[in-house]
Amino acid sequence: MRLEPGDPDWEAKVRDSFARQGAMATIGARLARVAPGEVDIEVTRHPAIQQQHGYVHGGVVGMIADSAGGYAGFSSMLPGASVLTVEYKMNLLSPADGDTILAKGRVVKPGRTLVVTQVDVYSVKQGREKLCALMTQTLMTMAGKSDGPQV
Amino acid sequence: MRLEPGDPDWEAKVRDSFARQGAMATIGARLARVAPGEVDIEVTRHPAIQQQHGYVHGGVVGMIADSAGGYAGFSSMLPGASVLTVEYKMNLLSPADGDTILAKGRVVKPGRTLVVTQVDVYSVKQGREKLCALMTQTLMTMAGKSDGPQV
Amino acid sequence: MRLEPGDPDWEAKVRDSFARQGAMATIGARLARVAPGEVDIEVTRHPAIQQQHGYVHGGVVGMIADSAGGYAGFSSMLPGASVLTVEYKMNLLSPADGDTILAKGRVVKPGRTLVVTQVDVYSVKQGREKLCALMTQTLMTMAGKSDGPQV
Amino acid sequence: MRLEPGDPDWEAKVRDSFARQGAMATIGARLARVAPGEVDIEVTRHPAIQQQHGYVHGGVVGMIADSAGGYAGFSSMLPGASVLTVEYKMNLLSPADGDTILAKGRVVKPGRTLVVTQVDVYSVKQGREKLCALMTQTLMTMAGKSDGPQV
Numbered sequence: 001m002r003l004e005p006g007d008p009d010w011e012a013k014v015r016d017s018f019a020r021q022g023a024m025a026t027i028g029a030r031l032a033r034v035a036p037g038e039v040d041i042e043v044t045r046h047p048a049i050q051q052q053h054g055y056v057h058g059g060v061v062g063m064i065a066d067s068a069g070g071y072a073g074f075s076s077m078l079p080g081a082s083v084l085t086v087e088y089k090m091n092l093l094s095p096a097d098g099d100t101i102l103a104k105g106r107v108v109k110p111g112r113t114l115v116v117t118q119v120d121v122y123s124v125k126q127g128r129e130k131l132c133a134l135m136t137q138t139l140m141t142m143a144g145k146s147d148g149p150q151v
Numbered sequence: 152m153r154l155e156p157g158d159p160d161w162e163a164k165v166r167d168s169f170a171r172q173g174a175m176a177t178i179g180a181r182l183a184r185v186a187p188g189e190v191d192i193e194v195t196r197h198p199a200i201q202q203q204h205g206y207v208h209g210g211v212v213g214m215i216a217d218s219a220g221g222y223a224g225f226s227s228m229l230p231g232a233s234v235l236t237v238e239y240k241m242n243l244l245s246p247a248d249g250d251t252i253l254a255k256g257r258v259v260k261p262g263r264t265l266v267v268t269q270v271d272v273y274s275v276k277q278g279r280e281k282l283c284a285l286m287t288q289t290l291m292t293m294a295g296k297s298d299g300p301q302v
Numbered sequence: 303m304r305l306e307p308g309d310p311d312w313e314a315k316v317r318d319s320f321a322r323q324g325a326m327a328t329i330g331a332r333l334a335r336v337a338p339g340e341v342d343i344e345v346t347r348h349p350a351i352q353q354q355h356g357y358v359h360g361g362v363v364g365m366i367a368d369s370a371g372g373y374a375g376f377s378s379m380l381p382g383a384s385v386l387t388v389e390y391k392m393n394l395l396s397p398a399d400g401d402t403i404l405a406k407g408r409v410v411k412p413g414r415t416l417v418v419t420q421v422d423v424y425s426v427k428q429g430r431e432k433l434c435a436l437m438t439q440t441l442m443t444m445a446g447k448s449d450g451p452q453v
Numbered sequence: 454m455r456l457e458p459g460d461p462d463w464e465a466k467v468r469d470s471f472a473r474q475g476a477m478a479t480i481g482a483r484l485a486r487v488a489p490g491e492v493d494i495e496v497t498r499h500p501a502i503q504q505q506h507g508y509v510h511g512g513v514v515g516m517i518a519d520s521a522g523g524y525a526g527f528s529s530m531l532p533g534a535s536v537l538t539v540e541y542k543m544n545l546l547s548p549a550d551g552d553t554i555l556a557k558g559r560v561v562k563p564g565r566t567l568v569v570t571q572v573d574v575y576s577v578k579q580g581r582e583k584l585c586a587l588m589t590q591t592l593m594t595m596a597g598k599s600d601g602p603q604v
């Protein structure tokens with residue numbers, strides 16, 4: 001579903017908000033793509049975000065998935081709104097053993113109060129994408145709080 | 152439910168495995184308590200794990216909750232087993248704005264193949280605990296893989 | 303958590319709304335207990351609600367759990383409000399092979415817009431309760447729609 | 454993902470098992486389509502499966518979604534296997550107010566022990582499909598239990 005952006009400044013809002021999340025910098029996450037209702041976030045595998053087998057930690061996979069869904073929702077919001085993660089559910093399908101982990105978030109149900117997103121997470125090895133996790137997420141719109149997903 | 156440990160070395164196994172997770176060190180997470188079938192993990196709030204409002208990032212809350220549940224399951228396993236997170240669902244109930252965030256994981260359904268856990272996450276401010284998130288998690292036991300939760 | 307009812311008529315509202323749900327009558331579900339923020343619903347096992355092994359169908363377990371959580375939330379609402387199920391997650395822990403299946407719903411996080419509940423479902427055989435399913439559920443309050451959970 | 458059937462008799466197995474579920478008959482559910490790894494189940498709206506607003510009860514939506522995912526998984530199993538619902542998560546996106554409710558289940562991750570499915574549920578009014586619910590479901594394969602999803 002290609003959404004209309006609700007705010008002409010949507011892209012600057014997404015990039016500014018992302019830049020202010022210390023936790024995203026800590027794990028080395030980057031905005032890979034932004035479009036109205038669709039945001040991709042990726043992270044390169046390195047020891048500081050691994051579990052004991054050398055794969056990317058499931059919690060880090062969850063972090064970038066949660067943010068990809070949250071910014072996908074935020075990108076479609078009206079001016080002056082922000083977004084809160086209400087809940088999410090994640091299935092870990094295969095090890096996050098790629099060179100890069102890429103979370104592709106998209107709005108599946110826009111709404112005035114609640115927005116539902118789904119996120120497909122891929123483990124990318126030598127350019128080949130393998131689905132490694134799925135998330136479904138519920139966001140709540142907060143009118144009059146203007147600075148991004150409050151994850 | 153107080154579980155019997157399946158391995159006399161359960162506590163050393165949990166502590167060793169936790170110590171090998173680079174991602175837990177990166178966010179500053181600590182094992183706060185270990186008992187058979189019950190593991191608490193906490194993290195002190197600091198800028199490197201915050202979102203843009205200064206609260207602990209929801210993804211970090213998810214990381215410590217996922218690990219608390221995973222190690223709660225692992226603490227009850229037989230020798231030579233490890234544990235894989237199959238899926239989890241998290242509800243974020245209130246902002247993680249405490250000085251410390253504390254995730255208390257416990258096994259609610261032990262099993263030979265699958266183990267179900269629940270995790271209550273508290274935001275702790277001046278010693279007062281406030282429930283800020285709930286997780287329900289499904290783990291899978293991997294016989295013959297001996298080193299902890301593969302989150 | 304013992305909640306204050308938001309409406310002095312809360313009990314009549316819950317009972318009236320339940321009585322108007324054709325689907326609850328179809329499966330033979332009954333209100334077993336109502337208190338502010340806590341509602342139990344039960345069903346007796348019989349062939350019309352079974353799966354092919356003679357256990358109560360997981361979908362029927364889901365129906366009574368969803369309704370128990372929904373009415374738990376509704377029982378704490380202000381006059382004139384109704385409640386909508388936004389999402390739920392259910393873990394099926396053991397077969398629903400009891401004489402009676404009993405779903406105990408309770409509000410874990412009240413709220414003006416969103417309410418979170420948890421439901422423990424028991425399989426009851428000769429008076430002994432065995433936990434057979436867990437649900438976590440998000441409800442949305444609808445002001446000015448006055449007749450119960452819109453599941 | 455188009456899957457290979459694991460059993461040449463897959464279609465007869467699915468239809469036989471479905472026919473033995475009393476609960477599916479009780480709500481009037483039908484198998485609308487079966488393919489390896491993909492099963493659609495539908496139900497016509499009528500008072501016995503409604504909630505108090507005349508929409509199809511969310512629990513009934515959950516029942517057909519759970520079964521559509523379960524039979525999608527079962528259709529890809531080896532001879533002699535059956536399938537157990539471990540857990541599912543459902544988001545209700547809009548009222549189930551159609552003439553027919555149609556749940557389209559598909560396997561998203563096949564596996565020897567665990568199978569993950571997703572189900573899109575549509576409210577169909579005068580031939581127009583509207584997405585009304587999403588489910589993600591985890592199934593467990595039970596070798597040597599030969600008769601379908603044990604939901």
